[in-house]
Amino acid sequence: xxxxxxxxxxxxxxxxxxxxxxxxxxxxxxxxxxxxxxxxxxxxxxxxxxxxxxxxxxxxxxxxxxxxxxxxxxxxxxxxxxxxxxxxxxxxxxxxxxxxxxxxxxxxxxxxxxxxxxxxxxxxxxxxxxxxxxxxxxxxxxxxxxxxxxxxxxxxxxxxxxxxxxxxxxxxxxxxxxxxxxxxxxxxxxxxxxxxxxxxxxxxxxxxxxxxxxxxxxxxxxxxxxxxxxxxxxxxxxxxxxxxxxxxxxxxxxxxxxxxxxxxxxxxxxxxxxxxxxxxxxxxxxxxxxxxxxxxxxxxxxxxxxxxxxxxxxxxxxxxxxxxxxxxxxxxxxxxxxxxxxxxxxxxxxxxxxxxxxxxxxxxxxxxxxxxxxxxxxxxxxxxxxxxxxxxxxxxxxxxxxxxxxxxxxxxxxxxxxxxxxxxxxxxxxxxxxxxxxxxxxxxxxxxxxxxxxxxxxxxxxxxxxxxxxxxxxxxxxxxxxxxxxxxxxxxxxxxxxxxxxxxxxxxxxxxxxxxxxxxxxxxxxxxxxxxxxxxxxxxxxxxxxxxxxxxxxxxxxxxxxxxxxxxxxxxxxxxxxxxxxxxxxxxxxxxxxxxxxxxxxxxxxxxxxxxxxxxxxxxxxxxxxxxxxxx
Amino acid sequence: xxxxxxxxxxxxxxxxxxxxxxxxxxxxxxxxxxxxxxxxxxxxxxxxxxxxxxxxxxxxxxxxxxxxxxxxxxxxxxxxxxxxxxxxxxxxxxxxxxxxxxxxxxxxxxxxxxxxxxxxxxxxxxxxxxxxxxxxxxxxxxxxxxxxxxxxxxxxxxxxxxxxxxxxxxxxxxxxxxxxxxxxxxxxxxxxxxxxxxxxxxxxxxxxxxxxxxxxxxxxxxxxxxxxxxxxxxxxxxxxxxxxxxxxxxxxxxxxxxxxxxxxxxxxxxxxxxxxxxxxxxxxxxxxxxxxxxxxxxxxxxxxxxxxxxxxxxxxx
Numbered sequence: 001x002x003x004x005x006x007x008x009x010x011x012x013x014x015x016x017x018x019x020x021x022x023x024x025x026x027x028x029x030x031x032x033x034x035x036x037x038x039x040x041x042x043x044x045x046x047x048x049x050x051x052x053x054x055x056x057x058x059x060x061x062x063x064x065x066x067x068x069x070x071x072x073x074x075x076x077x078x079x080x081x082x083x084x085x086x087x088x089x090x091x092x093x094x095x096x097x098x099x100x101x102x103x104x105x106x107x108x109x110x111x112x113x114x115x116x117x118x119x120x121x122x123x124x125x126x127x128x129x130x131x132x133x134x135x136x137x138x139x140x141x142x143x144x145x146x147x148x149x150x151x152x153x154x155x156x157x158x159x160x161x162x163x164x165x166x167x168x169x170x171x172x173x174x175x176x177x178x179x180x181x182x183x184x185x186x187x188x189x190x191x192x193x194x195x196x197x198x199x200x201x202x203x204x205x206x207x208x209x210x211x212x213x214x215x216x217x218x219x220x221x222x223x224x225x226x227x228x229x230x231x232x233x234x235x236x237x238x239x240x241x242x243x244x245x246x247x248x249x250x251x252x253x254x255x256x257x258x259x260x261x262x263x264x265x266x267x268x269x270x271x272x273x274x275x276x277x278x279x280x281x282x283x284x285x286x287x288x289x290x291x292x293x294x295x296x297x298x299x300x301x302x303x304x305x306x307x308x309x310x311x312x313x314x315x316x317x318x319x320x321x322x323x324x325x326x327x328x329x330x331x332x333x334x335x336x337x338x339x340x341x342x343x344x345x346x347x348x349x350x351x352x353x354x355x356x357x358x359x360x361x362x363x364x365x366x367x368x369x370x371x372x373x374x375x376x377x378x379x380x381x382x383x384x385x386x387x388x389x390x391x392x393x394x395x396x397x398x399x400x401x402x403x404x405x406x407x408x409x410x411x412x413x414x415x416x417x418x419x420x421x422x423x424x425x426x427x428x429x430x431x432x433x434x435x436x437x438x439x440x441x442x443x444x445x446x447x448x449x450x451x452x453x454x455x456x457x458x459x460x461x462x463x464x465x466x467x468x469x470x471x472x473x474x475x476x477x478x479x480x481x482x483x484x485x486x487x488x489x490x491x492x493x494x495x496x497x498x499x500x501x502x503x504x505x506x507x508x509x510x511x512x513x514x515x516x517x518x519x520x521x522x523x524x525x526x527x528x529x530x531x532x533x534x535x536x537x538x539x540x541x542x543x544x545x546x547x548x549x550x551x552x553x554x555x556x557x558x559x560x561x562x563x564x565x566x567x568x569x570x571x572x573x574x575x576x577x578x579x580x581x582x583x584x585x586x587x588x589x590x591x592x593x594x595x596x597x598x599x600x601x602x603x604x605x606x607x608x609x610x611x612x613x614x615x616x617x618x619x620x621x622x623x624x625x626x627x628x629x630x631x632x
Numbered sequence: 633x634x635x636x637x638x639x640x641x642x643x644x645x646x647x648x649x650x651x652x653x654x655x656x657x658x659x660x661x662x663x664x665x666x667x668x669x670x671x672x673x674x675x676x677x678x679x680x681x682x683x684x685x686x687x688x689x690x691x692x693x694x695x696x697x698x699x700x701x702x703x704x705x706x707x708x709x710x711x712x713x714x715x716x717x718x719x720x721x722x723x724x725x726x727x728x729x730x731x732x733x734x735x736x737x738x739x740x741x742x743x744x745x746x747x748x749x750x751x752x753x754x755x756x757x758x759x760x761x762x763x764x765x766x767x768x769x770x771x772x773x774x775x776x777x778x779x780x781x782x783x784x785x786x787x788x789x790x791x792x793x794x795x796x797x798x799x800x801x802x803x804x805x806x807x808x809x810x811x812x813x814x815x816x817x818x819x820x821x822x823x824x825x826x827x828x829x830x831x832x833x834x835x836x837x838x839x840x841x842x843x844x845x846x847x848x849x850x851x852x853x854x855x856x857x858x859x860x861x862x863x864x865x866x867x868x869x870x871x872x873x874x875x876x877x878x879x880x881x882x883x884x885x886x887x888x889x890x891x892x893x894x895x896x897x898x899x900x901x902x903x904x905x906x907x908x909x910x911x912x913x914x915x916x917x918x919x920x921x922x923x924x925x926x927x928x929x930x931x932x933x934x935x936x937x938x939x940x941x942x943x944x945x946x947x948x949x
Contacts (some may be wrong), residue, residue: 049949196946239949246947253940256933259728282939283931285727290753294720297713297750301693301724304711305732310887327714414949420940425933455709455725455732460689463658463703463710474659474702 018227022083029076029345030099035172040077048241048414051232053086058410060351074106087523091616101140173209195553238417244382244408249274251386256425259309261287261298266350267406268340292317296324306454310336315344326365331464333394341405352610353406356570356591362548369401373548377522380415407520407612426593433458439471448491502553507540514561515541528618555598562627565603566590572606599606653681658705668820675827693722697739716747719754731803734761744780754811757922758839768848776851803902813838813919816912819845821860827875828875869911
C-alpha cells in the first residue's frame with residue numbers, strides 16, 4: 001500500500017499530472033442516505049452535457065437504511081466516462097471515492113476495483129473516538145493492502161464543516177466538487193445541474209450545495225496531484241440524458257398510452273414516480289392499485305373501454321398478473337406490460353439485475369397464450385419500445401410484454417433526442433356503429449386479426465369472456481370452435497412474425513463463434529466482441545429485440561458459425577459440475593429458446609452476479625469458448 | 633365527474649329510441665330453475681328499461697361463478713372476467729369511460745373470498761358504479777363448497793362436518809370500510825324490494841354496494857328457501873333516506889326505523905346476523921369519489937408532443 005500523499009502539503013501546478021484517457025470509471029460509495037447516487041447522477045449528467053459518453057449504474061442495497069458502515073450495505077454509483085458513446089458500465093473501476101472504509105471493502109470484495117485503482121477516502125474514521133471503529137479502519141486498510149491501490153485520505157467531514165453544520169447532509173456535494181476538479185468539469189454546468197436536482201427543495205439547499213461544490217473543488221485543487229482529461233467528441237445530434245425507467249415513462253407518454261396502473265415494486269417503481277410527475281399533465285391517469293393483480297385488471301378494463309393501457313412491474317408482480325395476462329390474450333384486449341427484471345426467484349435480489357424472466361414472460365401463462373415479448377437493449381430503445389409495443393398490442397389485439405431490467409432502469413446515458421411525431425399517438429379506435437352481421441371476433445383466416453368492438457358502439461353489444469368462445473363471443477365448448485379460436489390467436493403471431501426482418505449481425509457474417517444476447521447486455525457484449533475481434537478472433541454477435549415471436553432467419557445466420565453461444569444474466573449449470581451432463585444441463589433461457597426454435601446446438605455462458613455483465617468477463621468467456629481449431 | 637374530462641354522467645341520449653325490457657334480454661339463462669340469479673336478472677332488465685339506458689353505453693362486469701354468467705344474458709356490453717377480479721376491471725372501465733353505466737355482478741366466493749382485497753379497496757375508491765353481491769352462502773358452480781358466508785356448522789363437500797367458523801358478515805365489514813358511501817341489503821325472493829334497492833343503488837352517485845340474499849335450490853335451499861316462506865323473519869328498514877315499497881306492507885310487517893345517514897346505527901343493525909334486515913343501511917353522497925379526485929386535462933396529439941418537447945428540455949445535453 002502506498003502511503004497517503006496528501007494532507008501534509010499543497011501541490012503546486014508542476015506537481016499535478018494530467019492523464020489523458022478515453023475511458024474512465026469512477027465509483028462513489030457510501031452508507032445509504034449519504035447521497036452518493038445524487039452526486040454521481042449530477043456528475044454523469046454534467047459530463048454528458050460536456051460531450052462525454054456516459055453510463056452510470058447505481059449500487060443500491062435492498063433496504064432503505066441498512067446499518068451504517070457495513071460492507072453488505074454499500075450504497076453508491078458507478079460513472080463510466082468515455083470519449084465515445086459508452087454502452088455499458090465497463091469492467092473494474094479506476095477511481096473510487098469512499099465515505100467510509102466499510103462501504104469500500106464491500107466493493108473491494110466484489111472485485112469491483114481495478115488493481116491499481118486510486119481511492120479517495122474519508123479519513124475521520126482513522127481517528128474516531130470509538131476504538132472499535134479505529135480497529136475496523138486498521139483492519140480494512142490491512143485487507144485493502146492485498147491490492148496495489150493508491151489510497152488518498154481526505155478529511156471530508158472536516159472540510160465540509162467549514163461550510164455547513166451537518167456534514168452528513170452535503171458531503172456528497174463536496175465530493176462532486178472534487179470530481180469536478182479532477183475531471184475538469186464546467187462549474188457553471190455543475191451549479192445548474194444541482195439547481196435542477198434540488199428544484200423541489202428550498203433554495204437554501206441549492207445554495208448550500210453550491211458552496212460545498214466550490215469547497216470540494218478548491219480542496220481538490222489544493223491537495224491532489226492528478227487530474228484526468230477525457231477528450232470529448234463533437235456530437236452532431238442533439239442528445240438527452242436519462243435512465244431507462246425515465247425513458248420508458250416518457251416513451252409511454254409519446255406512445256399515447258393513457259392509463260398506467262401499477263403497484264410499487266423495485267426496480268420498476270421509479271417509472272411510476274416519473275409518471276406520477278408528468279403523466280397526468282399529459283392527460284393520462286396513473287392508478288396506484290391495491291395490488292399487482294388489480295393493476296392488471298384496471299389496465300385491462302381501461303383497454304377494453306377503448307384506451308390502450310399499460311401496467312409496469314417486476315418478476316414477482318408478473319407472477320401475480322399471470323391469470324389476467326391469459327384473460328387479455330383470450331379476450332383479445334390490447335395490453336402493454338413492462339417487466340423491469342430483477343434477480344429471482346421469489347423476492348430474490350430486488351435492486352439488482354437479472355434476465356431470468358424471459359421464459360416465464362413467453363410461456364408463463366397456463367394454457368396456450370400466444371403474445372408478443374420484446375426487449376429493449378438500450379436506454380434509447382426503452383423510450384421507443386413503448387410506441388412499438390402499443391402499436392403491436394392494438395393491431396394484434398393482444399398482450400405485449402416489454403422486458404427491461406434493473407441495469408437499464410437505473411443506468412443513465414445520453415441518447416439522441418427523439419424526433420417526436422404526433423403520429424405515434426394512434427388515433428382512437430373506430431367508434432362508429434357496428435354494421436349488421438359483424439361479429440366481435442371476425443377473425444381474418446389469414447392473419448387471425450379482427451376488429452375491436454368498444455363499449456359505446458351501437459350494435460356491438462356482446463360479452464367478452466375468458467371461456468372458450470366463438471366469433472360471436474358466445475361461450476362454446478365444442479372442439480371445432482376451440483381449435484379454430486386457438487389457431488386464430490396463434491396465427492396473429494405468425495402474421496406478425498412475417499413482418500420482422502432477420503436481425504443484423506454485428507461483425508462478419510461468418511466466423512468461429514456467434515455470441516447471441518438480448519436486452520440490456522447489448523453494450524457489454526458488443527464491446528467484448530469488438531475487443532475480441534481486435535485480438536484477431538473470428539467472433540460476431542447478434543442481439544435479439546423480439547423474443548416472441550423470434551425474428552426470421554436465425555437458423556441461416558447460425559449456420560455460418562462453427563459455434564453459437566448465448567450470453568445472459570441468468571442461471572445455467574456448468575458442464576463439469578456434479579451430476580451435470582449435456583442432457584440434464586439447465587441452460588440459459590435464450591439458449592433454451594433458440595435450441596427449440598432452430599435445432600442448433602446453442603451453448604450458453606451465463607452469470608447471476610447481481611450486477612451487469614462486464615465486457616472483460618465476456619471477452620474471457622469468448623476466448624474460453626472458441627471452438628477448437630478456431631482462428632485464435 | 634369533472635366535465636372537463638368526460639361527458640356528464642347519465643347524460644340523456646339524443647336519439648328517440650325507446651327501450652323495453654326485452655331490448656336488454658340476451659339468450660335464455662342457463663341457471664337452475666329456482667335459482668335466485670333469475671330474479672336479479674329480471675330486476676336489472678327492468679331497471680335498465682325504467683332508466684332507459686342505452687344498451688351500448690351499459691357494461692355488466694362479472695367474475696367467475698354461477699352468478700358471473702350474468703352479463704351473457706344481458707343485451708348490453710359485458711365482461712365476464714376472472715374469479716374475484718371483476719371490481720378491478722370495472723374500475724378500469726369507469727376510470728377511462730366515466731360516461732358508461734357500469735354494473736358489477738359477483739358471488740360470495742368471488743367478492744368476499746378470492747376477491748376480498750378488491751372489494752375492500754373498491755368500497756374505499758368509491759368509483760361511481762353499482763356492485764351486486766349475489767350471496768347464496770355457498771359455492772355453487774363448483775358444487776357445494778363452504779364459502780365465507782356459509783353459516784357456521786353448515787355441511788358442505790369441503791367441510792362435511794360443518795363449517796368451522798362463524799360466517800363472515802359482508803354488511804358489517806363493508807360498513808367498516810373507510811369512505812363507504814352506499815350499503816344496502818335486499819333479497820331476490822322479494823322482487824319489489826330488490827327492484828327498489830337496485831334503483832336506489834343506481835341513483836346513488838358513488839360506489840353502491842348491494843348484498844342480495846339469494847336462494848340456491850341445490851345447495852342452500854334450506855337456508856333462504858325457508859326464509860322466503862316466512863315473511864315474519866324479515867325486517868324492513870324504513871325511515872329518512874330509505875326505500876319504501878308500500879305493496880309489501882301487507883306481507884312484511886316487521887319494520888325497523890332507520891335513518892340511512894346514521895352510520896353507527898347502520899353498523900348496529902348490520903351486526904345481528906340472526907335477523908334478515910333489508911333496506912338501505914347507509915348512504916352518503918358527499919364521500920369523495922376516486923375518479924373525481926383529479927382533473928385530467930385533454931390535449932390533442934400535437935399539444936402532447938409540444939409538452940413532451942418541453943419535458944425533454946430538462947434532459948437535454
